[in-house]
Amino acid sequence: MNMVVFSGTTEGRSFSRALAALGAAVTVCVATELGAEEQGCADGITVRTGRLDAEEMTALLRGAALCVDATHPYAAEATRNIRAAAAAAGVEYHRLLRPASPLPAGSVVLADAARAAAYLADRPGRVLLATGAKELPAFAALDPARLYPRVLPTVAGIAACEAAGVPHRNILAMQGPFTKELNAALLHQFHIDYMVTKDGGAAGGFAEKAEAAARCGVQLIVLRRPDDAGEATDTILQRCRELL
Structure with a gap:
């Protein structure tokens, strides 16, 4: 019995392996070569690799x-497309969604990257962008010398930083999630004043980022999660057992 998992996330990888262990034939779809590498x-x-x-x-x-x-909690467009495709194909659809994190007191919570850029426009200081390369265009109005984007170590990630005019010495090309200690070391090394991030939950190392920001006296700016409802891994696996 074939089941399709749209992944590219930590929880997607672990779920697909658990599903295969039940005896299902599993097709995992990832958007990038890095996603395929991580899936193994x-x-x-x-x-299946590619958009x-x-x-x-x-x-x-x-x-x-x-x-x-x-897919990632912030991949709202991908989720809309997957849900619509499942409906068109007449296939039962489930959203596997990692739990949201409690947001620390003092966090600035904004709707999206554009609003974060507007918030930072008249506030001087260096900014660590832990929001992914796709969000870089939203910060185009800011002086790129202020920006320290932490992006995946891929050609696409570096190219996005170059297109945004970010100095190469400011590009932090590395793959997370990261420990509290490493986050704090980066904040200290580059004299960061603001950290902009998404609530990636435990899988995305959100708590470690928040704790490092608090330790270093850095203002944490969180982009609000898109509205979505999902299920836990165990709930969906139980449904898969019923079908198998």
């Missing part, structure tokens, strides 16, 4: 017993 190889799992349009998603899902959307 395992018995019972076929990895899919609506028609390709629908075609892939036809005949599947179940579709699980385990």
